[in-house]
Amino acid sequence: MHQSELLYVAALPLAVAAIVTLAGRPLRLNAPTAWAMSVAFGYVAGQLGLATRTGDALSEFLHPREAAGWLPHAVLLALCATILAIGAPRPWNRAGIALAILLIIGLPVRLLHGSAYDLRWTLLEKSAAISLLAIALGLMWLALASVTEADHRRLRPVLLIVVTCIIAVVVSLSGVLVYGELCGVLAAALTGAFLASRTPHVAASAGVVTVSLGSLTLLSSFYAELTPTNAALLITAILVAAGPIPAVMSPRPERLKAALRVALTLLPLSIALLQTIAANRAPAAASPYWQ
Amino acid sequence: MNARPKVFAFVILAATLGVTRLAHPADAYKIDPRHTSIIFSIGHAGLSYTYGMFLAARGNYVIDEENQANTRFDLEIQADSLFTNDKERDDHLKSPDFFNTRQYPTITFESTSCTVTNTVDGPPRLHIVGTLTMHGVPRQIEFDMDFLAEKRGPRGDQRTGFFCQLELKRSDFNIAKGLVDKTSVGDVVSVTISFEGVRSSAAN
Numbered sequence: 321m322h323q324s325e326l327l328y329v330a331a332l333p334l335a336v337a338a339i340v341t342l343a344g345r346p347l348r349l350n351a352p353t354a355w356a357m358s359v360a361f362g363y364v365a366g367q368l369g370l371a372t373r374t375g376d377a378l379s380e381f382l383h384p385r386e387a388a389g390w391l392p393h394a395v396l397l398a399l400c401a402t403i404l405a406i407g408a409p410r411p412w413n414r415a416g417i418a419l420a421i422l423l424i425i426g427l428p429v430r431l432l433h434g435s436a437y438d439l440r441w442t443l444l445e446k447s448a449a450i451s452l453l454a455i456a457l458g459l460m461w462l463a464l465a466s467v468t469e470a471d472h473r474r475l476r477p478v479l480l481i482v483v484t485c486i487i488a489v490v491v492s493l494s495g496v497l498v499y500g501e502l503c504g505v506l507a508a509a510l511t512g513a514f515l516a517s518r519t520p521h522v523a524a525s526a527g528v529v530t531v532s533l534g535s536l537t538l539l540s541s542f543y544a545e546l547t548p549t550n551a552a553l554l555i556t557a558i559l560v561a562a563g564p565i566p567a568v569m570s571p572r573p574e575r576l577k578a579a580l581r582v583a584l585t586l587l588p589l590s591i592a593l594l595q596t597i598a599a600n601r602a603p604a605a606a607s608p609y610w611q
Numbered sequence: 612m613n614a615r616p617k618v619f620a621f622v623i624l625a626a627t628l629g630v631t632r633l634a635h636p637a638d639a640y641k642i643d644p645r646h647t648s649i650i651f652s653i654g655h656a657g658l659s660y661t662y663g664m665f666l667a668a669r670g671n672y673v674i675d676e677e678n679q680a681n682t683r684f685d686l687e688i689q690a691d692s693l694f695t696n697d698k699e700r701d702d703h704l705k706s707p708d709f710f711n712t713r714q715y716p717t718i719t720f721e722s723t724s725c726t727v728t729n730t731v732d733g734p735p736r737l738h739i740v741g742t743l744t745m746h747g748v749p750r751q752i753e754f755d756m757d758f759l760a761e762k763r764g765p766r767g768d769q770r771t772g773f774f775c776q777l778e779l780k781r782s783d784f785n786i787a788k789g790l791v792d793k794t795s796v797g798d799v800v801s802v803t804i805s806f807e808g809v810r811s812s813a814a815n
Contacts, residue, residue, distance in 0.1 A: 374788045436716040
């Protein structure tokens with residue numbers, strides 16, 4: 321990886337996320353809001369930084385062309401929805417929920433607009449696909465936001481960072497480096513927020529993580545060669561890493577719960593990673609001309 | 612002798628000729644996909660050139676010898692039909708790292724002006740200006756195209772054939788711009804297109 325890519329994929333989002341977290345203290349931002357803002361701004365800074373490689377980052381931001389070009393907007397909208405939902409008084413917090421619902425419905429529509437699928441599908445197929453994707457994104461957001469922050473407060477962000485890094489590798493090996501880089505940007509933003517934060521609030525970044533990581537998984541499935549099985553495994557890993565523990569597990573000792581969370585996170589990740597590596601190592605079809 | 616009938620006859624004759632001139636039909640052609648070749652080459656690490664082609668294309672064109680402003684060419688290429696004889700490379704070229712063919716399924720060209728310049732030796736040449744939209748980016752391009760022949764095909768259909776070569780920059784269309792440096796994958800792409808068209812009707 322070139323030095324400029326290391327800067328934009330790793331250093332810039334990490335630094336921005338850390339700075340926003342640290343700046344939140346003198347500004348007396350509440351910790352969940354500061355966490356959500358640091359992850360969101362870190363991600364946006366990293367993606368815009370990568371866009372400077374083409375020489376027109378501002379133009380890309382103002383007039384996105386590629387589907388992934390809409391992710392900074394979606395992440396900022398998710399941040400707004402989060403801030404409204406968790407920090408605003410009624411009825412503004414309901415506005416945050418409404419914004420979140422509009423976002424998870426509009427996001428698949430936007431990402432698939434004008435694509436080969438948009439041209440090929442009938443109206444019924446489009447409606448079904450958008451509905452399923454919106455439901456999946458919505459459930460992911462709900463699951464990540466509903467966790468009790470005291471549950472594995474330090475373990476969950478670390479696991480989420482590991483999961484995001486592995487997703488970056490799987491997506492890159494599935495044939496699309498640019499989406500892998502963006503997953504790396506998110507991992508760096510999460511890392512910056514975690515290192516600078518006294519108390520991580522992963523649940524507060526549920527919307528930002530869902531919109532960014534969920535969208536990148538969706539894009540890799542539709543526009544690259546990430547298989548549906550691997551996509552499902554990666555989403556499962558995200559939910560297990562940062563989501564709530566099943567109620568049946570609650571009475572168990574903390575260390576056992578932590579060990580299970582780690583194991584159940586690494587299991588689907590490992591399967592997806594090994595499947596992707598195996599697919600890449602499969603020998604090319606033999607030439608019919610040379611025996 | 613009263614000159615009025617002569618003037619009247621002259622006016623009628625001139626109007627008839629004018630109407631005839633205005634009604635002279637341009638010829639509309641449908642591009643024959645089986646006799647259309649779109650080949651490109653791009654440098655690889657300064658070591659060699661990699662050649663590829665697009666296997667699926669269609670289009671129409673109109674040739675109006677009387678009024679060049681009516682001459683136009685429209686071409687639509689299926690981006691997903693890209694072929695470089697290496698599946699792994701083809702899949703990568705079709706991915707969002709390069710052409711992103713699932714988001715941008717077609718490459719289109721629409722001419723905006725065609726000027727005929729007859730060569731002293733060789734086939735007539737057209738100077739084409741038009742909009743090439745590739746990877747979602749529209750760009751105006753200009754190139755020269757040779758008119759090769761007009762003949763009846765083996766089935767009696769009237770055909771015309773053309774040939775052109777042009778150079779494009781992948782960075783102008785934001786293809787792998789910034790992702791791949793120009794030393795590993797060249798920026799300049801040489802494109803060769805040759806096609807035949809079957810006359811379908813007199814164009815309106």
